[in-house]
Amino acid sequence: MIxxxxxxNLLKEHGVEYFTGVPDSLLKSFCAYVSDYSPKxxxxxxxxxxxxxxxxxxxxxxxxxxxxxxxxxxxxxxxxNPILSLADKDVYSIPMLLLVGWRGEPGxxxxxxxxxxxKVTVAMLEAMGIPYEIIDSDEDKVAAQxxxxxxxxxxxxxxxxxxxxxxxxxxxxxxxxxxxxTTYKREDAVKKIVDRLSSDDVVVSTTGMAxxxxxxxxxxxxxxxxxxxxxxxGMGHASQIALGIAGQKKERNIICIDGDGAALMHLGSMAISxxxxxxxxxxxxxxxxxxxxxxxxxxxxxxxxxDKIAKGCGYTYAKCCNSLEDFEQYFSDFMENKGPAFxxxxxxxxxxxxxxxxxxxxQENKFAFIGNLKR
Numbered sequence: 001m002i003x004x005x006x007x008x009n010l011l012k013e014h015g016v017e018y019f020t021g022v023p024d025s026l027l028k029s030f031c032a033y034v035s036d037y038s039p040k041x042x043x044x045x046x047x048x049x050x051x052x053x054x055x056x057x058x059x060x061x062x063x064x065x066x067x068x069x070x071x072x073x074x075x076x077x078x079x080x081n082p083i084l085s086l087a088d089k090d091v092y093s094i095p096m097l098l099l100v101g102w103r104g105e106p107g108x109x110x111x112x113x114x115x116x117x118x119k120v121t122v123a124m125l126e127a128m129g130i131p132y133e134i135i136d137s138d139e140d141k142v143a144a145q146x147x148x149x150x151x152x153x154x155x156x157x158x159x160x161x162x163x164x165x166x167x168x169x170x171x172x173x174x175x176x177x178x179x180x181x182t183t184y185k186r187e188d189a190v191k192k193i194v195d196r197l198s199s200d201d202v203v204v205s206t207t208g209m210a211x212x213x214x215x216x217x218x219x220x221x222x223x224x225x226x227x228x229x230x231x232x233x234g235m236g237h238a239s240q241i242a243l244g245i246a247g248q249k250k251e252r253n254i255i256c257i258d259g260d261g262a263a264l265m266h267l268g269s270m271a272i273s274x275x276x277x278x279x280x281x282x283x284x285x286x287x288x289x290x291x292x293x294x295x296x297x298x299x300x301x302x303x304x305x306x307d308k309i310a311k312g313c314g315y316t317y318a319k320c321c322n323s324l325e326d327f328e329q330y331f332s333d334f335m336e337n338k339g340p341a342f343x344x345x346x347x348x349x350x351x352x353x354x355x356x357x358x359x360x361x362x363q364e365n366k367f368a369f370i371g372n373l374k375r
Contacts, residue, residue, distance in 0.1 A: 001137055001167065001168065001169060001170040002135075002137060002139060002142055002168055002169055002170060003169075003170045003172075004029045004030045004032070004033035004169055004170065004172040005033060005037075005172075006139055006142075007030055007142065007146075007169070008030065008033050008034060008037065008038075010142065010143055010146050011068065011097075011146065011150075014066070014146060014147060014150035014151075015065055015066050015150065015154075016065075016066050016067070016068050016097060016150065017038075017042055017065065018042045018043075018056070018059045018063075018065065018067040018068065019034045019038055019042065019043045019044075019067070019068050019070065020043070020044045020045070020046050020052040020055045020056055020059075020067065020068075020069055020070075021045070021046060021049065021052045021068075021069045021070030021071050021075075021099070022045070022046055022048060022049050022052065022070075022071050022072070022075055022265075022291070023045065023070075023291045023294045023295055023297040024070070024071060024072035024075075024101035024103070024294050025072075025101070025103075025293070025294040025295065026072070026101035026102065026103060026164055026165075026166055026168070026169075027070055027072075027099060027101045027164060027169070027295075028169075028294055028295025028296075028297070029169040029170060029171055029172035029295075030070070030099070030169055030172075031070060031295060031297055032172050032173065032174035032175075032295055032296075032297070033172050035174055035176055035297060035298075036174065036175045036176055045291075045297055045298065045299065045300075047264045047265055047267065048075070048078045048236065048265045048266065049069070049071045049075035049076070049078040049079045050078040050079050050081060050082050052069045052070075052071070052079075053069055053079050053082040053083055053086070053087060053096070054082055054086075055067075055069075056068070056069050056094075056096045057082070057086060057087055057092070057094050057096070060094050060095065060096065061094075066095055066096065066097060066150060066153055066154055067096050067097070068096065068097045068098075068099055069096055069097070069098050069099070070098075070099040070100075070101075071098070071099070071100055071101070072100075072101045072103055072294070073100050073101060073102055073103055073104070073114075073117050073118065073121045073163075074103065074113075074114070074117050074233065074235070076100065076117075076121070076124055076125075079098070080128065083128060083130070083159055084128060087158075087159050088129070088158075088159075089129075089156065089157065089158050093157040093158065094157065094158075094159070095153040095154050095156075095157045095158060095159070095160075096153065096159045096160075097149060097150065097153055097159075097160055097161075097162060098130070098159055098160070098161040098162065099161075099162050099164060100121070100125075100132075100161050100162065100163050100164065101164050102118065102121055102134075102163050102164060102165050102166070103117065103118055103166075104116070104117050104118020104119065104121075105118050105121075105165055105166065106118060106119055108165075108166055110166075111232065111357070112232065112361060112362050113207075113232045113233030113234075113362070114233075121163065122134075122163070125161050125163075130158075130159050130160065130161050131149075131152060131158070131160050131161070132160065132161035132162070132163055133145040133148065133149050133160075133161070133162050133163065134163045134165065135162050135163060135164050135165070135168055137165075137167075137168055145162070146162070149162055174295065174296055174297070182322065182323060182346055182347060182348055183348055184323070184324055184346075184347050184348060185288075185347050185348050185349075185350060185351070186209060186210060186213065186286050186288055186292070186347045186351065187209075187213045187217075187351065187352065187355075188324075188347070189286050189327070189345045189347055190210060190213045190214050190217060190257065190286070191217050192324075192327055192331070193255070193257065193284065193331075194214070194217055194218065194221070194223075196331055196332075196335070197227075197255070198253075199227075200252050200253070201227065201252065201253045201254075201255060202227055202228075202229075202245065202249070202252055202253065202254045202255065202372070202373065203227055203228045203229070203255050203256075203257060204228075204229045204231060204238050204239075204241050204242035204245065204254065204255070204256045204257070205228060205229070205230055205231060205238065205256075205257040206231055206235070206238040206256075206257060206258045206259045206262045207231050207232055207233055207234065207235045207238070207259075207262065208235075208259060208262075208292070208293040209292060209293050209351050209355065210257050210258075210259055210286060211228075211230040211231065211232060211358070212355055212356065212357055212358065213351070213355065214228055214230070214257065215228070215230060215356075215357075215358045215359075216355065216356055224368075224372075225358075225360065225365065225368060226368045226369060226371060226372040227369075227372050228365075228369070229241065229242075229245075229365065229366075229369045230358055230362075230365055232358070232362060235261070235262050235265055236262045236263070236264075236265030236266040236269070237266065237269075238256055238257075238258055238262060239256045239258055239263070239266075239269050239270070239273055239283055240266075240269050240272070240273075241256075242254050242255070242256035242281065242283070243256075243269075243272070243273050243276060243278070243281055245373070246276075246278045246280050246281040247276070247278060249280070249373060250278070250279070250280055251280075252280060253280050253282055253335065254280055254281055254282065255282040255283075255284065256281075256282070256283045256284065257284050257286065258283060258284060258285045258286070259285065259286055259287075259288075259292075260285055260286070260287040260288065260289060260290075260299050260301035260302075260306070261290070261291045261299045261301070263285045263301070263306065264299055264300070264301060267309070270283075270309060270310055270313045270315075270342075271313040271314070273313070273315070273340055274310060274312075274313030274314030274315045274340055274342075275313070275314045276340055277339070277340070278339075278340055279338045279339055279340075281340045281341070282334065282335060282340075282341050282343075283310070283315070283340065283341065283342045283343070284334075284342075284343045284344075284345060285301075285306055285342070285343070285344045285345070286345050286347055287301045287302065287306065287344055287345065287346050287347065288346075288347045288348060288349045288350075289301050289302040289349070290349045292349055292350070292351065293351075296349055302346070305320070306320070306342075306344045307319055307320040307342060307343075307344050310342035310344075311342075314340065315339070315340045315341060315342040316337060316338065316339030316340060316341065317333065317334060317337035317339065317340075317341040317342065318341070318342040318343075318344075319333075319334065319342075319343055319344070320343075320344040320346065321343065321344065321345045321346060322346045323346075327345060330343060331343070
């Protein structure tokens with residue numbers, strides 16, 4: 001394994017001083033080290049991976065230096081447009097290093113949503129014309145790989161990728177930690193929501209821990225999973241899946257259980273939801289101020305007012321819950337409101353260590369969910 005400090009210092013030796021991207025579980029030790037040791041002005045956790053490419057491009061234009069964009073391989077899709085239409089050698093020819101966590105690597109056990117992405121990761125880089133190095137776990141070899149990749153990026157003025165396999169980085173725990181605004185956690189919020197739903201209500205839950213907690217709580221209560229669509233991949237798209245359903249099933253409440261990182265990733269979707277005029281669309285953002293399932297890297301969600309943004313986007317009801325008491329006070333009004341309704345629920349970071357994963361496949365979930373919508 002490679003120490004995060006070793007990798008970080010190697011990059012600095014080759015002139016890489018600017019870091020941006022979206023955290024990934026395979027990169028969490030490195031991302032944590034960057035958060036602890038890089039100046040805030042030179043480390044920006046972006047809303048999405050495409051935006052991170054834009055930040056890196058701007059940094060290079062201002063400094064002529066080599067930036068790094070980090071991401072899970074699922075985020076490559078978000079980078080295709082800005083890389084090919086801006087950074088590519090046939091357009092502006094911008095050098096940058098892409099640090100890509102290889103989830104779903106062939107031969108490695110992983111979640112269903114990562115399997116396809118893992119199979120095509122290298123092929124995607126090749127199709128985009130991006131040279132790459134699959135990083136070795138031997139420190140001497142890594143030093144040579146980073147030297148080669150950095151030189152190629154700068155000499156040819158192109159993006160070059162460093163692909164990171166599972167288990168490449170040694171463990172490193174984030175030292176910097178934001179103040180906890182409450183001891184109330186996401187799982188507590190999920191339980192409170194489920195306890196107040198009717199048998200006709202439909203739930204679309206975001207990728208990450210929220211869907212896992214929803215699945216486990218339904219199981220603990222002896223309830224069917226048929227009313228829940230678990231958006232196990234496609235971070236940031238749960239709200240628009242829910243909105244698409246709400247437009248066709250107007251007789252039923254469609255509740256999106258979203259996360260702050262996911263909501264920020266495609267914040268423009270809130271404007272579409274707010275202008276939909278759908279009385280049955282109910283949008284809940286559980287905000288712990290972090291990318292919790294990939295190492296706890298912070299988001300900016302506690303520094304902005306998501307409820308006010310929702311109101312500005314046209315939601316007819318928008319409130320922020322800072323406590324259990326707030327939740328109890330607002331939830332009934334939120335559900336009864338006519339028009340797109342929004343509820344932000346502030347919670348603390350963290351989850352149970354023994355939290356399981358859905359025991360049904362994505363397609364089993366899909367068919368059971370469709371069956372529920374038909375009734």
